[in-house]
Amino acid sequence: METLKKLLIISPYFPPVNAADMQRVRMSLPYFAEQGWHAEVVTIAPEYSDLAQDELLLQSVPSTIKTHYVKAFSKSLTSKVGLGSIALRSLSYYQQKVNSILKREKFDLIYFSTTQFPVCILGAYWKKRFGVPYVIDMQDPWHSDYYINKPKSQRPPKYWFAYRLNKYLEPIAIKNVDGLISVSAGYIDQLKSRYPIIKNIPASVITFGAFAPDLKIAQDNRQQFVPLLNDEYINIVYVGRGGKDMHRAISPVFEAFKSALKTNPEKFSKIRFRFIGTSYAPSGQGVATVLPLAQQFGIENYVIEHTDRISYYCTLLTLQQANALFIPGSDDPQYTASKIFPYLLTRKPVLAVFNKKSSAIPIMQDYGVQHIYNYDDVSQEQLSVFFDQLVNHTLDAVDYNADAVKRHSAAEMTQAQCHLFDQILNAGH
Structure with a gap:
């Protein structure tokens, strides 16, 4: 039997912590071995994270996966000097832990899959010290100018500091990287x-995949859940x-609904739009961003916005x-919305509106989604058809293109990742 190659995954967030950027790793873990890779994960112990936790996430992680835990400095201490980021709080602990792992065992590749990008600078250090190549999964841009001309109210917290830090750290990690994955x-x-x-260097565009076992965990x-x-x-x-940044996608939908309501209030007044988990702020502290648009x-009587996150x-x-x-979708053309896959898994009727350059559009067309539009060209008539079909109950459960469902599954996406890993190793020989 062929010996499995060894992959050390750096994922600061990991179940039971409920963070979007650990989903690729979580959904890939059941499939690495069949692609010839033995994976182990190095993550931050959950007690150091201030994100919500969901114990059910652990049900999807194979019991055979070895997980190494690192500590992090207390946020209450580091935030006093403006360093609340979990990546910065855990950096020295990550260095120590992985040093001890790599002294003990040989790994073929280190895989950073996270949006906590500062930890990625350790890849260059471990490569130089232990000779292990590394790959980075760019789920978001790291150093980006996207917000630089936006009003202060639309910028993320501590943008000034983060922008300058990212500009300094990104080249350290990227100039030495052996491969890139991106959405x-x-x-x-x-x-x-x-x-x-x-x-x-080898590079591959790999979206997140659809992970069917999750639906069963939710149902069971x-x-x-309330x-x-x-x-x-x-x-x-x-x-x-x-x-x-989503207002351009939402506006035509609200406009078409307003028009439908005006034409036939009795028919369309049963419709309610529910926007749930729209803010990253702690529970009860979120600021509505969709309801003001509805107003x-x-x-506004037909739109309900719950800013609190849900599991x-x-x-x-x-x-x-x-x-x-x-x-x-966002007005950022590079925004891919990896969240489309849970939506498609449910096989419920979908209305989707994106920037015309978003990769989400061809993926959803591949599936056979009927109502997928870009916000520049969508017409009120097209959107009215959706509302009409919805109230007339002619939007049935969707039967998607079986080849597309397989092509975008988590198993296939893991195969694509492993193909890139093999390319990196072959390039090094």
Whole structure:
């Protein structure tokens, strides 16, 4: 039997911590071995994270996966000097832990899959010290100018500090990297253009995959969750972050709904839009970003926004209980919305509106999604058809293209990752 190659995964967030950037790792773990790779994970112990935890996430992690835990400095101490980031708080602990692992055992590759990018600078250090190549999964841009001309109110907290830190740290990690994975071709092109030294390294665009076992976990544990929908209404549901960058995608939908309501109030007044988990702020402290837009259109009585985040499996259950699903994209063309896959897994009718350059559009067309549009070209007539079909109950459970379902599954996405890993190793020989 062929010996498995060894992969050390650096994922600061990991179950039971409920963070979007650990989902690729979590969904890939069951499939690495069949692609010839033995994976181990180095993560930050959950007690050092201030994100919500969901014990159910652990049910999807194979019991055979070895997990190493590192500490982090207390946020209450480091935030006094402006360093609340878990990546910065854990950096020295990561260095010590992985040093001890690599002294003991030989690994073929180190895989950073996280949006906590500062930890990635350790890849260059471990490569120099232990000779282990590394790959970075760019789930988001690291050093980005996207917010630089935005008003202060639309910038992330501590943007000034983060922008300068990222500008300094990114080249340390990227100039020495052996391979790149990204959810967007734009991220890879940007980095290869910024750092010509990496223009020939293996790189691959791999979206997140659809992980079917999650639906069963959600259903099996449904008694744990308080229902969020009111069955008296026809519920169109979106679960995920809000923000003004999504207003261009949401506006045409609100406008078309307002028009439909005006034409036939009796027919369409049963519809309710529910936007859930739109803020990253602690519970009760979120600021609504969708409801003010609904107020501008005069349809605030038909739009409910819950800013508080909900757990991953509560999300899946809520999507399954909806009458239809709405996925608005960002005005950032590189925003891919990895969250489309849980929506597609439910096989509920979907209305999706994205930037015309978003990779989400061809993926959803590949599946056979009927109502997928870009916000520049979508017409009121097209959106009215969706509302009409919804209230007339002619939007049935969706039967997607079977080849596309397989092509975008977590198993296939893991195979694509491992193909890149093998390329890196072959390039080194």
